[in-house]
Amino acid sequence: MIKGEVAFPTPCVLGHEISGTVDALGPGVEGLRVGERVVASFIMPCGRCYYCLRGEEDLCERFFSYNRLKGVLYDGTTRLFRKDGSPLWMYSMGGLAEYAVVPATDVFPLPEGITLEAAAILGCALFTAYGAVKTAGLEGGESVAVVATGGVGLGIVQIARAFGAYPVVAIDLRPEKLSKAMALGATHAFVPAEAPQAIQDLTDGRGVDVAFEALGRPETFRLALSLLRDGGRMVPVGIAPQGVEAGVEITRLVRRKLRILGSYGAKPRRDMPTLLRLAQTGVVKAGAEVTDRFSLEEADLAYQRLNKGAILGRAVVITGG
Incomplete structure (x- = not known):
């Protein structure tokens, strides 16, 4: 504003x-x-x-x-x-x-x-983070990626771990934010350029069950969606400037049964x-x-x-x- x-x-x-x-x-x-x-x-x-x-x-x-x-x-x-x-x-x-x-x-x-x-x-x-995790329907043992670990992203990291998620992967450009995420429960942390391959390695080539996006930019939205396994859920939380759009590949969304679940809060x-x-x-x-x-x-x-x-x-x- x-x-x-x-x-x-x-x-x-x-x-x-x-x-x-x-x-x-x-x-x-x-x-x-x-x-x-x-x-x-x-x-x-x-x-x-x-x-x-x-x-x-x-x-x-x-x-x-x-x-x-x-x-x-x-x-x-x-x-x-x-x-x-x-x-x-x-x-x-x-x-x-x-x-x-x-x-x-x-x-x-x-x-x-x-x-x-x-x-x-x-x-x-933390209220927004809790709402995002509930919206995802996160279950114990599911794998999670959190794209952007500011205040809301750090909350998602904490609550995802409390719900029994593993691994919980933090993704951010700034090393100090990744360190903070690790201190609050993330099991792995990567910069965006490293994240896609690292997550493939962690999940036997499938991708994560749930990816959260907590910044509200087209590039982070697309990154979060790209990290999903077939049948996975992406929960966008970040607020973008009015009118901003993020392109979605329709065929992958349909054939791979991906779900995008918007979440504003709990x-x-x-x-x-x-x-x-x-x-x-x-x-x-x-x-x-x-x-x-x-x-x-x-x-x-x-x-x-x-x-x-x-x-x-x-x-x-x-x-x-």
Whole structure:
């Protein structure tokens, strides 16, 4: 959005993966208390639309039509304004502010033993990764390749291993990111030029059962698809600039029975409690992905560093005391 690659109303406040402490509750909110430590996912289900009622909260109609299209909550209004009263639009809950207003359907108590800092990335990096692994229908013993090991890719590596995948192959251009992926559970790591042959060698010439793509570029999309065995599944997770396409060889897709399964995120009310348990027990190491920390006043610096590829894992912005 900062680079104009994805449409969103401006001026807006970003910040879509947050943790914090409940300061106040709206009328009718149950199951939460003031002072409680909580985490929220970037997908904020309305709980009442066609898709939410079908258990498909990751496709919530109101989330996309109200928040992602208009930058507001589900009563059609924003909660953020300049001093002169002019509105500021909200990307998800607008977490890069000292306070955030979040629908109660998307607020989850944080278990003991998980710090607010470590929990912050549960709302997107690990939440998106968990959704991708669930979308893949990954089973124990299946082979996995993860193309691009930034924050989401590192989460996929961790969760794929937690699901019993082997091997789990990390693919990235940067050696330091490959090292981080190995530290978080990858069994092998290669740069893109080496990956196709290396995966053939690892899988007796077949390819992997599941390939994840976590960057959103045509070349990484095509690479992930090329790594599949016959009958394999490719799960694209990365968001591309609007209008970007990636060519697919139709005959191979048809004859080799390949499947492409898009995944935007997990299902908040079903999946976030499970993800929190995985983090509490140490199966998923949320804090291990956090490599950089910034104050609220340094948020722009954080984005500048992210744009330059200088953030190794995930950066956290601390917005309050």
